[in-house]
Amino acid sequence: MTLIDLANPTRFLSLxxxxxxxxxxxxxxxxxxxxxxxxxxxxxxxxxxxVKIMFIHVPNAWLSMFVWGVMSLSALGTLVWRHPLADVAAxxxxxxxxxxxxxxxxxxxxxxRPMWGTYWEWDARLxxxxxxxxxxxxxxxxxxxxxxxxxxxxxxxxLTLVGAINLPIIKFSVDWWNTLHQPASVMRVGGSTxxxxxxxxxxxxxxxxxxxxxxxxxxxxxxxxxxxxxxALQMMQVAQASQRPA
Amino acid sequence: xxxxxxxxxxxxxxxxxxxxxxxxxxxxxxxxxxxxxxxGKTSLLRLIxxxxxxxxxxISLEGGEAELSLPEQTHYLGHRDAxxxxxxxxxxxxxxxxxxxxxxxxPAASLAAVGLDHAARLPAAYLxxxxxxxxxxxxxxxxxxxxxxxxxxxxxxxxxxxxxxAGLMQDHLAHGGLIVAATHAPLGxxxxxxxxxxxx
Amino acid sequence: MTALAALIRRxxxxxxxxxGGALIGVLFFxxxxxxxxxxxxPDLALLTRLGPAILWLGALLxxxxxxxxxxxxDHEDGSLxxxxxxxxxxxxxxAAKALAHWLAAGLPLVIATPVLGLLLNLDATATSAxxxxxxxxxxxxxFTGMIxxxxxxxxxxxGLLLAVLVLPLSIPVLIFGVAAxxxxxxxxxxFGAPFSILCALxxxxxxxxxxxxxxxxxxxxx
Numbered sequence: 001m002t003l004i005d006l007a008n009p010t011r012f013l014s015l016x017x018x019x020x021x022x023x024x025x026x027x028x029x030x031x032x033x034x035x036x037x038x039x040x041x042x043x044x045x046x047x048x049x050x051v052k053i054m055f056i057h058v059p060n061a062w063l064s065m066f067v068w069g070v071m072s073l074s075a076l077g078t079l080v081w082r083h084p085l086a087d088v089a090a091x092x093x094x095x096x097x098x099x100x101x102x103x104x105x106x107x108x109x110x111x112x113r114p115m116w117g118t119y120w121e122w123d124a125r126l127x128x129x130x131x132x133x134x135x136x137x138x139x140x141x142x143x144x145x146x147x148x149x150x151x152x153x154x155x156x157x158x159l160t161l162v163g164a165i166n167l168p169i170i171k172f173s174v175d176w177w178n179t180l181h182q183p184a185s186v187m188r189v190g191g192s193t194x195x196x197x198x199x200x201x202x203x204x205x206x207x208x209x210x211x212x213x214x215x216x217x218x219x220x221x222x223x224x225x226x227x228x229x230x231x232a233l234q235m236m237q238v239a240q241a242s243q244r245p246a
Numbered sequence: 247x248x249x250x251x252x253x254x255x256x257x258x259x260x261x262x263x264x265x266x267x268x269x270x271x272x273x274x275x276x277x278x279x280x281x282x283x284x285x286g287k288t289s290l291l292r293l294i295x296x297x298x299x300x301x302x303x304x305i306s307l308e309g310g311e312a313e314l315s316l317p318e319q320t321h322y323l324g325h326r327d328a329x330x331x332x333x334x335x336x337x338x339x340x341x342x343x344x345x346x347x348x349x350x351x352x353p354a355a356s357l358a359a360v361g362l363d364h365a366a367r368l369p370a371a372y373l374x375x376x377x378x379x380x381x382x383x384x385x386x387x388x389x390x391x392x393x394x395x396x397x398x399x400x401x402x403x404x405x406x407x408x409x410x411x412a413g414l415m416q417d418h419l420a421h422g423g424l425i426v427a428a429t430h431a432p433l434g435x436x437x438x439x440x441x442x443x444x445x446x
Numbered sequence: 447m448t449a450l451a452a453l454i455r456r457x458x459x460x461x462x463x464x465x466g467g468a469l470i471g472v473l474f475f476x477x478x479x480x481x482x483x484x485x486x487x488p489d490l491a492l493l494t495r496l497g498p499a500i501l502w503l504g505a506l507l508x509x510x511x512x513x514x515x516x517x518x519x520d521h522e523d524g525s526l527x528x529x530x531x532x533x534x535x536x537x538x539x540x541a542a543k544a545l546a547h548w549l550a551a552g553l554p555l556v557i558a559t560p561v562l563g564l565l566l567n568l569d570a571t572a573t574s575a576x577x578x579x580x581x582x583x584x585x586x587x588x589f590t591g592m593i594x595x596x597x598x599x600x601x602x603x604x605g606l607l608l609a610v611l612v613l614p615l616s617i618p619v620l621i622f623g624v625a626a627x628x629x630x631x632x633x634x635x636x637f638g639a640p641f642s643i644l645c646a647l648x649x650x651x652x653x654x655x656x657x658x659x660x661x662x663x664x665x666x667x668x
Contacts, residue, residue, distance in 0.1 A: 145470075345529075
């Protein structure tokens with residue numbers, strides 16, 4: 001199985017038909033294990049049981065950035081290699097990425113509630129994620145604005161790449177803006193200081209959510225391919241019938 | 247029913263397009279407006295439709311429904327086809343049927359009459375230029391209006407579309423309608439000619 | 447009535463389908479509100495105090511942004527000619543179009559307000575006060591904005607000209623909308639007085655808007 005084989009949408013469809021049930025099952029099992037381990041993890045001596053939101057929040061936040069990476073690769077595939085599945089992958093990833101980003105925001109805000117006393121604090125990390133969310137929504141709006149997917153694909157690819165270059169700049173600016181106003185960082189979950197009892201469930205959850213993304217992404221790509229076929233068939237139907245004498 | 251204009255003068259953008267123009271058409275009659283580009287063929291149609299105002303003179307319809315104005319008894323088929331690409335073919339037609347109101351007929355039958363029944367549920371965005379024109383013509387059939395104002399009606403229609411439309415126009419005339427068409431090409435039915443603008 | 451119902455149904459359908467701009471307005475609203483803290487700083491106390499003003503400005507700009515297409519789309523494809531010629535009075539048609547536009551583009555702004563209130567650290571009372579004033583006030587923005595949209599379409603200009611025409615007209619709505627919201631949060635005024643005036647402004651716009659828009663459409667046709 002090479003990349004060339006995958007390039008054929010029909011092969012892609014038959015491959016994913018076989019693959020998807022296994023992926024879905026693996027995702028479900030890992031999620032169950034991860035959730036069980038998260039529930040069993042000890043409470044934090046400062047934050048109490050609230051710390052367990054981390055097991056959902058961190059994988060979502062990680063995926064919110066990872067999905068943009070996937071879209072950037074797909075954008076390169078659209079613009080440079082003209083891979084026929086690249087823009088399907090990019091289009092299918094955007095709503096999923098937006099959903100992960102939204103979940104990261106919601107869980108972050110729920111986590112912040114007992115710590116800050118408010119649901120929202122203009123904390124550097126949360127704010128960056130919020131901007132990422134806005135960029136996802138903008139991208140989805142761009143996909144929705146143009147009816148012809150191949151025309152929308154190039155515009156979306158350019159926007160995705162510009163976003164990929166801009167995201168670090170935005171992150172840096174927000175950090176600077178935030179420290180300017182409030183020197184003390186509110187939330188600090190350093191990776192190295194994390195205890196093993198937290199680290200293992202977190203890793204399991206991260207893998208589980210990554211699998212969830214792959215499953216959803218492949219399923220969404222299938223839908224998009226089928227949707228485009230329906231569209232092509234409808235256009236053929238319209239064109240053919242006008243040949244017929246009225 | 248008699249549609250007539252007396253001594254009409256049309257001014258657009260400070261420029262006089264035509265003046266002292268008279269025309270007349272009765273039930274069952276088609277009037278073909280010919281003339282060079284810029285002579286004011288479209289302007290005359292839009293004057294009759296009430297979309298422009300006359301600078302002088304008058305246009306009137308005798309024998310129509312008394313409580314309705316001339317534009318309200320008129321179909322205008324212009325260059326632009328008044329279709330929404332996001333809506334399906336039948337949604338487009340049903341909207342105009344409901345919105346224009348009055349005496350209407352079944353949209354499905356109108357679509358069949360112009361040869362678009364197979365595409366009824368598909369988005370209008372997929373239609374070609376000729377098919378869009380056919381869908382606009384279906385509007386004339388779905389809502390009954392005695393006066394048809396047609397601006398280059400056969401544009402974008404293929405030969406089968408042109409003969410189809412000629413047949414529909416003849417039906418309309420036979421049912422007591424009247425047609426005023428601005429055209430370069432022959433309409434495909436007997437019509438009185440009104441030539442406007444200078445020598446060809 | 448069938449005619450107006452058909453028009454409202456069509457406009458909402460177009461706004462919600464692919465290529466329609468209904469939800470872009472909400473996204474714009476969200477973006478404008480998110481930009482504010484970057485300008486004034488992340489101080490929650492300050493944001494709470496400015497919250498109603500920020501939300502109202504955001505909603506005002508968002509509703510202005512989507513107004514551009516109110517008549518322009520129908521003008522470009524020739525639908526406006528047929529609408530003007532129809533048996534339905536043009537004033538009623540304009541009112542129906544504005545209502546459809548508000549349902550598709552204005553109401554979502556009101557629904558989004560509680561989420562944005564969270565970002566600005568507004569409490570439940572403040573958020574519901576702002577949402578209520580927006581619910582009553584945004585129709586006035588749409589119906590007065592419609593006049594500008596009608597003028598812009600007859601002049602074949604949209605965008606910035608529309609903004610320049612409409613923004614001064616919406617000042618009274620902004621004044622009483624923000625005043626009512628702040629009265630509910632801090633006092634010293636009572637909520638009722640500015641809120642009643644806001645309702646009155648909306649009711650006036652329901653009458654003036656359609657007539658002025660219809661008149662400018664009739665004048666400007668060519």
